[in-house]
Amino acid sequence: MQHSAVPEAEQGREALRFASQAGFVSKPKTLKAEDSPQAVACSPEADLLRHEIIRAGRKLWERQYVDGNGGNISVRIGSRYVLCTPTMVSKGDLEPDDICLSDLEGNILAGDRLRTSELLLHLEIYKSNPRACAVMHCHPPYATAFAVTGATPPNGLITEYEIFIGPAAVAPYETPGTQAFAETVRPFVEDHNTILLTNHGIVCWADTVTHAEWLVEIFETCCKTYLLARQIGQPLSLIPDSKIKEILALKQRMGLPDARLAGCSEKPVAPRGKDAADLERLVEQVVARLEERD
Numbered sequence: 398m399q400h401s402a403v404p405e406a407e408q409g410r411e412a413l414r415f416a417s418q419a420g421f422v423s424k425p426k427t428l429k430a431e432d433s434p435q436a437v438a439c440s441p442e443a444d445l446l447r448h449e450i451i452r453a454g455r456k457l458w459e460r461q462y463v464d465g466n467g468g469n470i471s472v473r474i475g476s477r478y479v480l481c482t483p484t485m486v487s488k489g490d491l492e493p494d495d496i497c498l499s500d501l502e503g504n505i506l507a508g509d510r511l512r513t514s515e516l517l518l519h520l521e522i523y524k525s526n527p528r529a530c531a532v533m534h535c536h537p538p539y540a541t542a543f544a545v546t547g548a549t550p551p552n553g554l555i556t557e558y559e560i561f562i563g564p565a566a567v568a569p570y571e572t573p574g575t576q577a578f579a580e581t582v583r584p585f586v587e588d589h590n591t592i593l594l595t596n597h598g599i600v601c602w603a604d605t606v607t608h609a610e611w612l613v614e615i616f617e618t619c620c621k622t623y624l625l626a627r628q629i630g631q632p633l634s635l636i637p638d639s640k641i642k643e644i645l646a647l648k649q650r651m652g653l654p655d656a657r658l659a660g661c662s663e664k665p666v667a668p669r670g671k672d673a674a675d676l677e678r679l680v681e682q683v684v685a686r687l688e689e690r691d
């Protein structure tokens with residue numbers, strides 16, 4: 398798992414792994430299933446994950462994706478636990494001791510602070526999708542504007558959105574912090590890594606906290622860009638269907654979730670010949686972007 402001490406060059410390689418990794422899955426290396434909660438909470442893995450959560454929390458706050466004590470972050474640790482942010486702490490002010498260890502039922506096993514009531518939402522995602530290893534919930538203004546309308550930004554316009562997210566889902570409104578609220582996302586978490594919570598905000602899952610934060614950034618930027626483009630007053634230029642198929646083939650190769658892949662009985666087949674060369678170029682462009690070479 399990536400953490401705050403990873404240097405820039407290593408972050409580039411981490412980005413490359415993100416792009417090529419199948420299934421959004423990464424697991425702690427040394428923890429054992431029989432480890433006690435205290436042993437897990439005091440492990441080097443827990444230290445790294447706490448710092449990754451703190452770093453991501455600061456990014457959320459600095460980007461104004463959270464307000465007051467809003468938003469929450471969690472990550473799986475071992476097969477039976479999660480580390481999560483507490484209630485009533487700004488995501489810009491998190492300290493290592495603030496991060497709680499919980500079981501998958503929401504019982505706090507280590508840490509002095511109360512967990513967020515919205516941990517139930519995170520736990521529902523972990524229980525519904527084993528590929529989800531980190532969950533992030535926040536209230537970015539442009540994405541939340543869409544959540545207020547119950548609509549998602551359209552697909553076919555912005556490559557980053559197509560590649561890393563695909564169609565976002567919209568979960569119906571429920572009172573935050575309740576089990577009923579948590580269960581609103583259940584039908585969507587298998588095929589959508591980004592879900593709008595009606596009248597509330599968004600939730601994203603990924604293999605790491607860092608990558609979940611990237612999804613939040615990508616989605617918020619997409620929402621903002623779409624709204625700006627609409628104001629220009631010119632027709633929007635759609636990515637051609639044939640190129641969307643290339644992106645879907647690319648996503649299938651990367652193991653990235655996309656509801657369009659799950660929904661079609663005929664999965665996109667990786668192209669051959671010239672089209673395959675084009676796809677390779679697309680992969681190279683995506684990787685270059687991730688490595689910040691372009």
Ligand SMILES: [Zn+2]
Pocket residue numbers: 467468515534535536573597598
């Ligand atoms: Zn919220």
